[in-house]
Amino acid sequence: MSKIKVLQLGPYSDRDEKMLQEQFHVHRFFEIEDKPAFLAEHGSSIKAIATRGDLGADRDLIQSLPNLELISIYGVGFDAVDLVAAKENNVLVSNTPDVLTKDVADIAIAMMLALGRGVTGGQTWAQSGDWAKKGMFPLTRRVHGKRAGILGLGRIGYEIGRRLTGFDMDICYSARGPHDLKEDWAFIGDPVELAKNCDYLFVALAASAETKHIVNKDVMDALGSDGMIINISRAANIDEIALLDALEARTLGSAALDVFEGEPNINPRFLNLDNVLLQPHHGSGTVETREAMGDLLFENLVAHFSGKPIPTPVV
Numbered sequence: 001m002s003k004i005k006v007l008q009l010g011p012y013s014d015r016d017e018k019m020l021q022e023q024f025h026v027h028r029f030f031e032i033e034d035k036p037a038f039l040a041e042h043g044s045s046i047k048a049i050a051t052r053g054d055l056g057a058d059r060d061l062i063q064s065l066p067n068l069e070l071i072s073i074y075g076v077g078f079d080a081v082d083l084v085a086a087k088e089n090n091v092l093v094s095n096t097p098d099v100l101t102k103d104v105a106d107i108a109i110a111m112m113l114a115l116g117r118g119v120t121g122g123q124t125w126a127q128s129g130d131w132a133k134k135g136m137f138p139l140t141r142r143v144h145g146k147r148a149g150i151l152g153l154g155r156i157g158y159e160i161g162r163r164l165t166g167f168d169m170d171i172c173y174s175a176r177g178p179h180d181l182k183e184d185w186a187f188i189g190d191p192v193e194l195a196k197n198c199d200y201l202f203v204a205l206a207a208s209a210e211t212k213h214i215v216n217k218d219v220m221d222a223l224g225s226d227g228m229i230i231n232i233s234r235a236a237n238i239d240e241i242a243l244l245d246a247l248e249a250r251t252l253g254s255a256a257l258d259v260f261e262g263e264p265n266i267n268p269r270f271l272n273l274d275n276v277l278l279q280p281h282h283g284s285g286t287v288e289t290r291e292a293m294g295d296l297l298f299e300n301l302v303a304h305f306s307g308k309p310i311p312t313p314v315v
């Protein structure tokens, strides 16, 4: 029997690509120069898309594949997939939840500590000879015992909170409503009020049209000149221009960011700031988690084309 045809939208690890290619006829769409010509010739034979959280799949692409059955996302975020177009065209969508939760929470904590305690600046101080020339590294701000706000208490937000309790932090969170928690974390529904009540604001919301720029100038002003924003979710959750303005004017203390508008090309204004920590969208980027994500991407494809329910559908 001929292999099912899958349109692959971006690179994966060698391991994952080999696994996909053994089972499916994979078209590496990102390497094809004349995409419209390819779609005109092969579009009707494609049954599945293999994409990533950052790449998604838009309406035009979905509509140019009339026999598409499944979009399998390597990533938990499905904001870049046009779910309405998928539904209209009876296309299933799967993602890779849970397997990456703890790694993303880990990097959020690492970013808070690294920026808060000047870890990268400290390394430059030691390596550049400034230590010998100038003496002690400038003092930083304490992390433990401070107040943390978590905007979006989903799986990742919750794991961030669990880790923060180890730093004796007072924790508050925003969500659609209060969660039934065993922890004594305070629910503060309004993002501006949340920001007023914390020193470190973690942005851990699943992005949607509803959450676009939820972190706006008012939230930044409420956080203030000693406050820090840590974003491991999606760039669209923050008004990035307002963020740059606030960081430059120092009305906001600092920001640690794993995600950017237009990534991987980031706004050059970020490059001149000393109150930021910039990471290349790698919250889920450990060998262990990326293997688990690759396995889930593959398992969803295999299940569907074996006539079974997909293990991790996007609801």
Ligand code: 8YV
Residues within 6 Å of the ligand: 052, 053, 054, 055, 074, 075, 076, 077, 078, 100, 281, 282, 283, 284
């Ligand atoms: C990316 C992510 O998918 O899970 C998500 O939604 O954004 C990430 O895990 C990953 O970086 C691969 O692009």
